[in-house]
Amino acid sequence: MxxxxxxxxxxxxxxxxxxxxxxxxxxxxxxxxxxxxxxxxxxxxxxxxxxxxxxxxxxxxxxxxxxxxxxxxxxxxxxxxxxxALLPTGLKAMAIFEQAASVESANFSPALMKVAMEALGKPRRGLPVDQAVLDEALVGFSEKLDAYEVILGKQKFAAGDELSVVDIFHLMYAPALASRAGIDIMTKAERPNVTRWWNELIARPAxxxxxxxxxxxxxxx
CATH class of the missing domain: 3.40.30.10 (Glutaredoxin)
Known part of the structure; x- marks a missing residue:
């Protein structure tokens, strides 16, 4: 079936x-x-x-x-x-994977959703964007990406040096910021490691x- x-x-x-x-x-x-x-x-x-x-x-x-x-x-x-593979093997590799998964769900995603609700959600409902609210949300999201810059300076992907489902989790809403709202926060020059990681993700043939x-x-x- x-x-x-x-x-x-x-x-x-x-x-x-x-x-x-x-x-x-x-x-x-x-x-x-x-x-x-x-x-x-x-x-x-x-x-x-x-x-x-x-x-x-x-x-x-x-x-x-x-x-x-x-x-x-x-x-x-x-x-x-x-x-x-998309999932690691071994106790320590899996612990790092779970750590990265928690970071995505507890840090990246909530900060991203504050931006998305203002930049994407309001226009979809025909409501005006509150620029002050959006700017504040972007500052908060930028702070999360600053931490990602440190992490990705030590490893290729979110959970280590191999692609995993954690990296794919980040594709849930973030690509729409650039494609639908014109916000290219994922590829800023001041965060070259995040930019390298993100460009590799969105360029995957799949x-x-x-x-x-x-x-x-x-x-x-």
Missing amino acids: VLKLYVSANFGGGGAIVAMVLAEKDISYETIFVNLAKKESKTPEFLAMHPFGQVPLIDDDGFILYESRAICRYLAEKYADKGP WVKLQAEGYKVATES
């Missing part, structure tokens, strides 16, 4: 990072679009799979899993022998193809 990926029609967010792992691993899957505006995620049938009525989620031959980061980890573990094509309707093995 082909794995099913439930997402909204707009490419981005958690669905994008799941699609990225699927692409990096060359895993066959079927896309099922969920119309959030029509509340298709709030039907009894969907809520039976996801009690919060959100996307993405996967159905892997009857195994239902939601939360994008959990899905990415699951896919990387199940298909460890396909494509790049990501470039996803940006161009969006979610696949279906793919065959």
Whole structure:
């Protein structure tokens, strides 16, 4: 049975990072679009799979899993022998991986979302951007990236010298700052290590193809 990926029609967010792992691993899957505006995620049938009525989620031959980061980890573990490993092995390497995952979820993502809510969320709802709020959010996010500059000065990727799902987690919303809001905070000259890391991530063939094509309707093995 082909794995099913439930997402909204707009490419981005958690669905994008799941699609990225699927692409990096060359895993066959079927896309099922969920119309959030029509509340298709709030039907009894969907809520039976996801009690919060959100996307993405996967159905892997009857195994239902939601939360994008959990899905990415699951896919990387199940298909460890396909494509790049995306998960480390060994006690210390895994500890560093978990440290990096915590940094992304507790530092990078919350600071990024403050920027995204103002720069992306308000225009989408037809509301004016509060420049003072945006500027303050950018300062806070910049401080997080300053710490990333130190980390990435010692290693190639977020969790070490090999690409992992933690790096892919960072693609959830940050690319939209440049593509939709014209904010190129990830590639500042004063942070060459962050710039090098970020440019390598967004230049990966799997990501470039996803940006161009969006979610696949279906793919065959």
